[in-house]
Amino acid sequence: EVQLLESGGGLVQPGGSLSLSCAASGFTFSSYAMTWVRQAPGKGLEWVSAIGGSGGGTYYADSVKGRFTISRDISKNTLSLQMNSLRAEDTAVYYCAKVEGGSSSYYFDYWGQGTLVTVSS
Amino acid sequence: QSVLTQPPSVSAAPGQKVTISCSGSSSNIGNNYVSWYQQLPGTAPKLLIYENNKRPSGIPDRFSGSQSGTSATLGITGLQTGDEADYYCGTWASSLSTWVFGGGTKLTVL
Numbered sequence A: 001e002v003q004l005l006e007s008g009g010g011l012v013q014p015g016g017s018l019s020l021s022c023a024a025s026g027f028t029f030s031s032y033a034m035t036w037v038r039q040a041p042g043k044g045l046e047w048v049s050a051i052g053g054s055g056g057g058t059y060y061a062d063s064v065k066g067r068f069t070i071s072r073d074i075s076k077n078t079l080s081l082q083m084n085s086l087r088a089e090d091t092a093v094y095y096c097a098k099v100e101g102g103s104s105s106y107y108f109d110y111w112g113q114g115t116l117v118t119v120s121s
Numbered sequence B: 001q002s003v004l005t006q007p008p009s010v011s012a013a014p015g016q017k018v019t020i021s022c023s024g025s026s027s028n029i030g031n032n033y034v035s036w037y038q039q040l041p042g043t044a045p046k047l048l049i050y051e052n053n054k055r056p057s058g059i060p061d062r063f064s065g066s067q068s069g070t071s072a073t074l075g076i077t078g079l080q081t082g083d084e085a086d087y088y089c090g091t092w093a094s095s096l097s098t099w100v101f102g103g104g105t106k107l108t109v110l
Helices: none
Strands: A003-007 A010-012 A018-025 A034-039 A045-051 A058-060 A068-073 A078-083 A092-102 A105-111 A115-119 B009-012 B018-023 B035-039 B046-049 B063-068 B071-076 B085-093 B098-101 B105-109
Touching: A003 A092, A018 A034, A018 A092, A018 A115, A034 A068, A034 A078, A034 A105, A045 A068, A045 A078, A045 A092, A045 B085, A045 B098, A058 A068, A058 B098, A078 A092, A105 B035, A105 B046, A105 B085, B009 B018, B018 B085, B018 B105, B046 B063, B071 B085
Parallel strands: A010 A115, B009 B105
Antiparallel strands: A003 A018, A018 A078, A034 A045, A034 A092, A045 A058, A068 A078, A092 A105, A092 A115, B018 B071, B035 B046, B035 B085, B063 B071, B085 B098, B085 B105
């Protein structure tokens, strides 16, 4: 059974940093791309970042480019999102999701339960 | 402003059918498969439709998807109160190397 468990959310001041983790199990972690998606309170889904399977590249939404860094630790089956220079508008529930498919057919087949990040003074 | 355009809300009576549209462009829907996600209140999103019209295991055939040109449509028949949720379309935007979601559509089953 595929399981994704996010952690690391919390309250942080504007300009601060926070690191999110997503522990993956139930599938061969190294073989799949992974992604982060966020949802601000009362708002829709916003894609944040993705990382390819082993040897794959990294991708970012313009809203986080240069401030967030996605990475993965194959040995620990863990996906991470390092968030720097945080702004109030980064306040959201952050979901990690497993990416399935390839070429022109990507989709997110499994999602974690999310972790809340609040950026406020 | 989302790259993919969905109606903010739709509604229908139990047992009826509803469709939700998702409009994009040649740089996203026009050249990539669309997937749909259901988000029940207070829960994480869940994959509903992938590759325009395929259903993952466990998704009832009351849910269907289609794509034509730069638009996609989610159809739900035999509406149930348990279908009340937010629905999102999404696809890869090749020219931007980013994923894009629609703004979401809130389904109310009256």
